[in-house]
Amino acid sequence: MTELRDVQIKRLKMRSMRRGIKEMDLILQAYAERNLAAMDSAGLETYDALLHENDQDLYQWVTGQVAAPERFGDLITDIAQTFQK
Structure with a gap:
């Protein structure tokens, strides 16, 4: 069954705020609240894999x-920019 x-x-929002380290x-x-709703399916899948x-x-x-793996490069850059705002 496909997840709605x-x-x-x-x-994904819940998993974003219940990590292992507070940072x-x-x-x-913060990133999830600002960005997940606007992501397409592929973006959500990449974010899910990142988690x-x-x-x-x-x-x-x-x-x-440390440099992020290539498959997460753009997403990590976006997260870092969101965090710096």
Whole structure:
């Protein structure tokens, strides 16, 4: 059964704010609130895949300490810009 778009967005928002480290909770929660509703299906799938990554890796990617994997590059750049606003 396919997940309805509004249910998927709610799930992704919840997963964004219930991470492992507080910094990623704050960063991803803010990003999710501002951006998920406007994303297309492919964007939501990429974001969902990103949420399966380790918080320590995500934090290093968002803060520019380590380069993000190519498949997440544009999304990480967007998250980092949202966080800096």
